Amino acid sequence: xxxxxxxxxxxxxxxxxxxxxxxxxxxxxHLASCPRCADEWRLFTLTLGHFAALRHTPPPPDLLPGxxxxxxxxxxxxxLRDLAAGLDFSMxxxxxxxxxxxxxxxxxxxxxxxxxxELPGQVAQTASRRAPAMIIPDSRLTTVNGHPGPALPQAxxxxxxxxxxxxxxHPDIFITVQAETPHDLPLLQQxxxxxxxxxxxxSPHVIRLRLPPDDLxxxxxxxxxxxxxxxxxxxxxxxxxxHKDSLLVAIRLQ
Amino acid sequence: MSEHDVAGLVRxxxxxxxxxxxxxxxxxxxxxxxLTRTYVKDEEEAKDLSQDIFVTAYRSLGHxxxxxxxGAWLYQLALxxxxxxxxxxxxxxxxxNLSLDDPDNPIPLSQGExxxxxxxxxxxxxxxxxxxxxxxxxxxxxxLLRDLQELSYEEISAILGIPLGTVKSKLNRARxxxxxxxxxxxxxxx
Numbered sequence: 433x434x435x436x437x438x439x440x441x442x443x444x445x446x447x448x449x450x451x452x453x454x455x456x457x458x459x460x461x462h463l464a465s466c467p468r469c470a471d472e473w474r475l476f477t478l479t480l481g482h483f484a485a486l487r488h489t490p491p492p493p494d495l496l497p498g499x500x501x502x503x504x505x506x507x508x509x510x511x512l513r514d515l516a517a518g519l520d521f522s523m524x525x526x527x528x529x530x531x532x533x534x535x536x537x538x539x540x541x542x543x544x545x546x547x548x549x550e551l552p553g554q555v556a557q558t559a560s561r562r563a564p565a566m567i568i569p570d571s572r573l574t575t576v577n578g579h580p581g582p583a584l585p586q587a588x589x590x591x592x593x594x595x596x597x598x599x600x601x602h603p604d605i606f607i608t609v610q611a612e613t614p615h616d617l618p619l620l621q622q623x624x625x626x627x628x629x630x631x632x633x634x635s636p637h638v639i640r641l642r643l644p645p646d647d648l649x650x651x652x653x654x655x656x657x658x659x660x661x662x663x664x665x666x667x668x669x670x671x672x673x674x675h676k677d678s679l680l681v682a683i684r685l686q
Numbered sequence: 687m688s689e690h691d692v693a694g695l696v697r698x699x700x701x702x703x704x705x706x707x708x709x710x711x712x713x714x715x716x717x718x719x720x721l722t723r724t725y726v727k728d729e730e731e732a733k734d735l736s737q738d739i740f741v742t743a744y745r746s747l748g749h750x751x752x753x754x755x756x757g758a759w760l761y762q763l764a765l766x767x768x769x770x771x772x773x774x775x776x777x778x779x780x781x782x783n784l785s786l787d788d789p790d791n792p793i794p795l796s797q798g799e800x801x802x803x804x805x806x807x808x809x810x811x812x813x814x815x816x817x818x819x820x821x822x823x824x825x826x827x828x829x830l831l832r833d834l835q836e837l838s839y840e841e842i843s844a845i846l847g848i849p850l851g852t853v854k855s856k857l858n859r860a861r862x863x864x865x866x867x868x869x870x871x872x873x874x875x876x
Contacts, residue, residue: 444858479865482814483833491719496711498737
């Protein structure tokens with residue numbers, strides 16, 4: 433016994449006369465005995481009956497004239513080619529020279545007047561990179577350019593390797609001193625020794641010393657009124673740094 | 687008109703006889719119009735689409751190898767145009783107000799409206815077109831080629847490039863699906 437769905441699968445073949453006599457007899461017998469399938473068959477034929485109405489919808493009368501109108505227009509690629517051919521890319525020599533001159537003037541103006549903007553954080557970083565160029569007239573250890581400097585580890589990382597012989601020292605404080613006389617190094621060394629600091633010359637231009645943070649005021653005294661740049665700037669904060677027992681200081685004379 | 691007559695017109699067109707082209711348009715315009723009208727539903731779009739199909743046929747006649755197969759070739763061309771236009775219109779939301787994309791949803795009756803009144807209000811042909819337009823592409827095309835264009839299974843198989851058995855099985859599925867979509871409306875028809 434076949435299921436209703438199997439009979440319904442034969443609807444198209446039945447409608448198109450593709451069933452064998454036996455299959456057709458089987459389907460017709462089922463439709464006669466199954467009201468549900470009979471109703472489905474009725475709806476099936478009714479649905480397809482609507483195609484007759486669609487089939488006989490006449491085309492619009494202006495279809496052919498419209499085709500001729502479109503044929504008279506050149507195809508899209510040909511119109512594009514014609515458009516490109518119509519464009520004049522040639523230019524006279526004075527016009528070209530004037531264009532180049534204007535472009536150069538505009539470029540020069542932008543270069544001179546429109547410097548790239550820096551965000552506040554970038555300003556601090558830039559300042560720290562340029563720290564050695566900052567000469568502080570006051571002998572006191574102070575912040576650079578009024579900006580709070582970066583924390584010590586970052587300061588080290590950001591610090592440029594200005595002195596090759598200091599690369600492996602990793603000083604906690606790096607001071608560049610403007611030398612006034614050729615004998616400044618021994619004088620400075622002597623001033624430190626007088627204050628019971630223990631400096632030693634790491635190279636002809638560099639003094640290195642280790643001291644407890646409490647002795648920083650003594651170091652300031654020893655440096656006197658010389659112009660200098662201190663890195664990192666936080667060095668001037670009282671009690672800096674809080675977490676260290678001793679500080680490695682590198683002083684370079686230039 | 688036989689394939690032989692059509693082939694003669696195509697030959698004449700190849701030789702520059704534009705009257706032959708007009709003759710070919712007159713032969714096929716009703717079929718192409720009904721195909722496009724049912725495919726994209728909108729009359730203006732269908733007219734523009736039908737014109738584009740004939741223009742393309744005229745301009746690319748050199749690609750037709752067998753003059754006697756002009757009809758099948760034209761249908762292939764037409765279906766390609768229909769698919770592209772349908773996709774473009776669908777992207778633009780052209781069919782978004784129909785809610786017929788879900789094959790499980792038959793055309794709904796408006797609330798509080800009797801089927802008779804709805805039938806009065808709505809054009810039955812439009813409802814059928816809407817239901818067909820919302821069908822999956824292959825099933826829709828088989829249905830249109832068989833029940834609208836009255837082509838044979840063999841012709842449909844050649845045009846769509848699918849096996850004969852697939853044409854038959856998909857046609858039955860498409861017809862049953864269309865019946866389900868139109869069921870509510872049809873049940874109230876005398």
